[in-house]
Amino acid sequence: MIRAILLMVVLAFPAWAMDPSEMLSDPALEERARALDHALRCVVCQSESVASSNANWAEDARRTVRELISAGSTDEEVFDFFVARYGEFVLMSPRPSGSNWLLWAAGPIMLMLAGMIGFFYVRGRESALAPHEEALSPEEAARLQKILNE
């Protein structure tokens, strides 16, 4: 047990995501801050948002977010603050500006293209339907009805 405690002291635990001491007392502001945490990337981590990361950098970022919004910054201003210092990489989701419109539009454009191809393919298959296959003739319908009635 002594060895265990010693080891714990030696191997200092890294800070743990979102410490209660970081939180703002105003619940509305804190909720806004949490939303911002999720929209910012921890730039020293891999694939983690500021909200979920244990890294010291993320902790500092969380405190900065809270200082900024306590001082009255809007969400956009907070993003600008971080982008100015760490580049666009710090945003979890790229802004739909400049060349990024391509990213946002890629899905809808592809859907339209594929939808058109699909539609014409299906139309082609439909027109290959021979006319006599189109519907039952009156005699056929009568015979079918007779069989069904039996």
Added chain:
Amino acid sequence: MITELGHFALILAFMVAIVQTIVPLVGAHKRWPAWMAVAEPAATAQFLLTAFSFGALMWAFIVSDFSLQLVTLNSHSAKPMIYKISGTWGNHEGSMLLWVLIVTLFGATAAWFGGNLPPTLRARVLAVQAAIGVAFFAFILFTSNPFVRLVVPPFDGQDLNPLLQDPGLAFHPPFLYLGYVGLSMAFSFAVAALIEGRVDAAWGRWVRPWTLAAWVFLTIGIALGSWWAYYELGWGGFWFWDPVENASFMPWLLAAALLHSAIVVEKRESLKSWTILLAILAFGFSLIGTFIVRSGLLTSVHAFANDPERGVFILMIMGFFMGGALILFAFRASAMEARGVFGLVSRESALVANNLLLAVSCFVVFVGTMWPLLAEMFFDRKLSVGPPFFNMAFSPFMLVLGLILPIGSAMPWKRARISRAVKPLRYVFVLALAIGGLAYAMQTGRSLLGPIGLFLAAWIVMGTIVDFVQRAGRGPDRWSRVLRLPRADWGKMVAHAGLGITMMGVCGLMAWQQEDIRVAQFGEPYDVGAYTLTLEKVNRYEGPNFLSTTGYVTLAQDGEVIAQLNPEKRIYPVAQMPTTEAAIDYDLLRDVYVVIGDEQAGGGWAVRTYIKPLTNWIWIGSGLMALGGLLSLSDRRFRVAAGARKSNAAPVPAE
């Protein structure tokens, strides 16, 4: 000694694979039966040799042979046995060996159970499968050899990444690889059919079980991975849109599309060239997945052992197989004219819509995953694409897919009347709307996500059950006929219902989660939602290869204690890594998820509590999807009629 034998067996398997690539292919071209017949024993030999090699590596891990570099880097003598074994594939080299083992396993199964395939097709399938094997044998032997010895073996190893020391994750990679590599069979069938120059209903029937199996394994693998992330990463996320997750999700989407379009090939002899293309692309995405994980090109929580040289090698493999297959496709696709005709409103069209949505949603995931790379290359912008983008750009496709699913699956083949298909579903639709509306009325001022999730789930689950029961027709002995419906119909119902249930879980969790972060004092209760939690004490203890700080939390509801939760914080001294072990009170309606944090300077401990509604349905739904796939796989027609190659369009089964 065993290690050297394993290494030698691997080299031998490489040689056998080369022979199996060339000889049957030439034989099939020249119609020499003896040359074609080489494929089957070769496939068996290749599998046995690779299995021996893998077994040798596993043995080295079991006995902790630290003269092997790989064992030293990824194991430790104090590690529990199960993680010594799973350590075999918990690293780059070992996982590649598992990858290639599964390639040869699928090749061997095709040789053992492919007796009813035409000999030329079987020879070609096995040759293409062996060619994939050759590429990966070369990759392992030349860039990532697991059998490298150390001159001076150390006394002990450096331990496996503690995050990977978990039962959920121990079996996540094997399932995922079974899925990835299962798609190599679909690929081999597609390329063999292109070489043969013919695709017919029988081909659709042969390729479907492989796709189905691959899809089932992928489903299980992805679900295990996401379940692991949920309970292990310490804040209860289940999906991160991380490049590596996307890498497994893209093949899953395409495999789902492929197994639907293969039905159209099998039953209606249409969509042939599209199905071939899908089979090629689905395996292509498996390779891209492998490439993304190994190259370290995209940052990810998973990226282990990445190295540019290996990345380039896999890129070359990918270029060769995709380029070759697509060129072949360009030359041969026109030879595969569709036979079946169908109307604008028909099951075929519904399946075309299904394929469109799945393929385009896969494309969206692909663009989102690769965008950071593309933006940096072409626009000189360094940026990242995270969950908010995917949630917004991907989800609408799933919404539409969920909406049309019950209607599409109720339509008959060839020509349908929308009114007739919709008629039995209208009550279901109204009921589903009512359920969604009720959820909307009961929640307070939140997003529409939760109600939409419940509506979709009710619509899909009830719609698919109504359609299933309708299939048995009317009459007095209807219910006994329901029981005797083909397994494929059972599978369809179960898998579709599973999809609806998963959607419900995802939407419920995302819309209604509650979070609480606070400093808890011993013995002082606090409320989160409808629950009261009390931190009783915090203990420290020593595990086999870790040190733990454990909190004892009492969970109560309405004054009654419903659970004792022990959230843990562990530290693995050898790997110098901390992990969180969340304590979860599982329940079908909600999970209570408790994580213990640090001791506070002013007394007390930081504790995080989450209420996560409907979460378990995500994995129950995934399980149902996998079960549905297995039911379909056990359908009689795959066992009995698979051999009959029909010269004309198969008659439409009465459905």
